[in-house]
Amino acid sequence: MTALLFFVCSLVAIASAALVVSRKNPVHSVLFLIVCLLSVALLFLLLGAQFIAALQVIVYAGAIVVLFVFVLMLLNVKKETVTLHSSTVQKLGAVILVIVLLMEALFVAVMGVGWLSKEAWIAASGISFGTVQSIGRELFTRYLFQFEVASVLLLVAIVGAIAITKKR
Amino acid sequence: MGAATSFSGVSDMGLLAAAPFSAVVFFAIVVLLLDFLLPPGRKWVLPLVSLVGLLASSVLVTFLWGREVVGFSGAISLDRFSSFFDLLLLLGTALVVLSSFFYARREGIERGEYYSLLLFATSGAMLMASAVDMVVFFLGLEILSVSLYVLSGFFRDRTVSVEAAVKYFVLGAFASGFLLYGIALFYGAAGSTQYGAMQAMLSSGGDAPTLLVYAACALLMVGLCFKLGSVPFHMWVPDVYQGAPTSVTGYMSVVSKAAVFAAFVRIFGTGLAPVQIELSKVLWVLAVATMTLGNLAAISxxxxxxxxxxxxxxxxGYLLVALTAAGRAGYSSVLFYALAYAFMTLGAFGVIALLRREEQEALDLTSYSGLSTRHPLLSGAMALFMISLAGIPPTGGFFAKFYVFSAAVGAGYVDLAVIGVLNSLVSVYFYMRIVYLMYMKEETVGIEAPPSLAARAALLICVLGTLAMGVFPSGFARLVASSVSAIF
Structure with missing residues (x-):
């Protein structure tokens, strides 16, 4: 079951990623990007990393894609104006990458099921690795200082953004 | 899971290690809030409050001098090394704030965000110097960088300034990516983000994942060298330094550079010390390229x-020579050089920030022609800073270079020392050209140097510091040696 889910998810991820770069219409590209990010989120879930899966959905498929859509609407790009000048080398690279990733997915799905479920999978779920609870505990004990300092970084970013945009 | 228990045991001590950093952050927020309460005519209070904050933090650092505290389960370390750099960074920021009193008002950037971001940047820099954990180091670097991206674009109506900000931001974000990838590999190799864990893993003699360690080293080095402006990652430096407000340029070249070197010494001198010999080969090449290109390009x-x-x-590049030499002598000379460099460079930028010609900043070299006839004291100070930058006695710059090159010779890098000395000879030409212009040429019309007590106080501190380090180098040498001994 896990292997089947893994194979489906990775297939969707690779296919949609290829469609992101090959579509002429930028809105279609963004929509395929959402599909790609969601299937990667599912892959994270299969790895037992629930927290990262949730983050993937909220931050990437949510916030960042909204940002993309906003930019597209603000720029009001017409379909014809964005003919991409991708060279043959780039196209070749993309095709090779797709093939390699597909092979990898196939390899893991066919050969690596036992390895995946027996060692990494069990070990990961055994220590409740990747749950919101365990990450929260780490954040507020071992990484407390880092957590607090990150808030300073966010504050600096907010102050900076206001400083460069506000009216005099 | 011993982390949780050990944490509750040392919670008060952990706070102590972060006290100087917290003080600066606190005052940065105070300045930000004060900006809303002050009427437009009273903005001079802001730099004053910033100075109070910097002073409060330095008092804390001095008070805690000599104590060794590792806080927050191995995230941040308070020792003489971090205290030295804290004091250096706070002093550098204070000098920048002093010269900003006048400069910021004249150029119309005297706003709460300016001083607040300066303080935030300093807090990030202090974090980098005292971090013993990769995540803390990275957060400190990002706090410093994000503040500087904004500060370098503070002249929103000047194209050069906006260009500087965009260039710095795009390239800086790219370099941060390299750094982050390096940190990820570091974590993968050591199983922990702490420098100590890496050192223990490497020196245990076990089966270390060599490839992973070297890949991490390479990526970390790329990220750090970008922030240092070392060749071949130096392309952004001239444009950003030119476009940013002059006070911010001084800040970037002294405070942010000192912080990166502090982190460099900590990461490569402690965490990755067991592979130092291999890294020195790379650093050797970087040092030679950086020195030579910097000096040759400066001529034109x-x-x-x-x-x-x-x-x-x-x-x-000279500082990379010291890092190549490594060891206690090499790292001591890094600290000495950073201090001497702070005085002379902030002094030079202080003079530049003061001068004005035809309602603009006097940035053209010809503006300095005959400066000595009307402003003898200012040109005397500028001449001293140039002499010190060129490395001529009796200034701090001479002894800084002397310690660096003697450390290189001591570590067996005679070739590097020779190349370094040849490079300093080249640099004499373009530094002395300023002195020549100021004293031997006809006066340019329209050069003004407005009377500003704060800026002149900053220049006086720089002059005294440069001379003191040149006349009594042994006292400073003892100070840096004792600071470095804290981390080895």
Whole structure:
């Protein structure tokens, strides 16, 4: 079951990623990007990393894609104006990458099921690795200082953004 | 899971290690809030409050001098090394704030965000110097960088300034990516983000994942060298230094550079010390390329900020010589050099920030012609800073270079020391050209140097510091040696 889910998810991820770069219409590209990010989120879930899966959905498929859509609407790009000048080398690279990733997915799905479920999978779920609870505990004990300092970084970013945009 | 228990045991001690950092952050927020309460005519209070904050933090650092505290389960370390750099960074920021009193008002950027971001940047820099954990180091670096991206674009109506900000931001974000990838590999190799864990893993003699460690080293080095402005990652330096407000340029070349070197010494001197010999081979090449390119490119510049930008690249090269030499002598000379460099560079940028010609900043080299007839004291100070940057006695710059090159010879890098000395000879030409222009040429009309007590106080501190380090180097040498001994 896990292997089947893994194979489906990775297939969707690779296919949609290829469609992101090959579509002429930028809105279609963004929509395929959402599909790609969601299937990667599912892959994270299969790895037992629930927290990262949730983050993937909220931050990437949510916030960042909204940002993309906003930019597209603000720029009001017409379909014809964005003919991409991708060279043959780039196209070749993309095709090779797709093939390699597909092979990898196939390899893991066919050969690596036992390895995946027996060692990494069990070990990961055994220590409740990747749950919101365990990450929260780490954040507020071992990484407390880092957590607090990150808030300073966010504050600096907010102050900076206001400083460069506000009216005099 | 011993982390949770050990944490509750040392919670009060952990706070102590972060006290100087917290004080600066606190005052940065105070300045930000004060900005809303003050009427437009009273903005001079802001730099004053910033100075109080910097002073409060330095008092804390001095009070805690000599104590060894590792806080927050191995995230941040308070020792003489971090205390030395804290004091250096706070002093550098204080000098920048002093010269900003006048400069910021004249150029119309005297706003709460300006001083607040300066303080935030300093807090990030202090974090980098005291971090013993990769995540803390990275957060400190990002706090410093994000503040500087904004500060370098503070002249929103000047194209050069906006160009500087965009260039710095895009390239800086790219370099942060390299750094982050390096940190990820570091974590993968050591199983922990702490420097100590890496050192223990490497020196245990076990089966270390060599490839992973070297890949991490390479990526970390790329990220750090970008922030230092070392060749071949120096392309952004001249444009950003030229476009940013002059006070911010001084800040970037001194405070942010010192912080990166502090982190460099901590990461490569402690965490990755067991592979130092291999890394020195790479650093050797970087040092030679950086020194040579910086000095040669500085010769042909006509804008003084660009010239000092290339000169700062060259000085990063001399510091890389010290890092190549490594060991206690090498790292001591890094600290000595950083302090001497702070005095002379902030002094030079202080003079540049003061001068004005035809309602603009006097950035052209020809503006300095005959400066000595009308402003003898200012040109005397500028001449001293140039002499010190060129490395001529009796200034701090001479002994800084002397310690660096003697450390290189001591570690067996005679070739590197020879190349370094040849490079300093080249640099004499373009530094002395300023002195020549000021004293031997006809006066340029329309150069003004407005009377500003704060800026002149900053210049006086720089002059005294440069001379003191040149006349009594042994006292400073003892100080840096004792600071370095805290981490080895």
């Amino acid at each position: 510049q006509t804008n003084i900020k660009r010239m000092l930008a290339y000169s700062s690249i060259a000085h990063a």
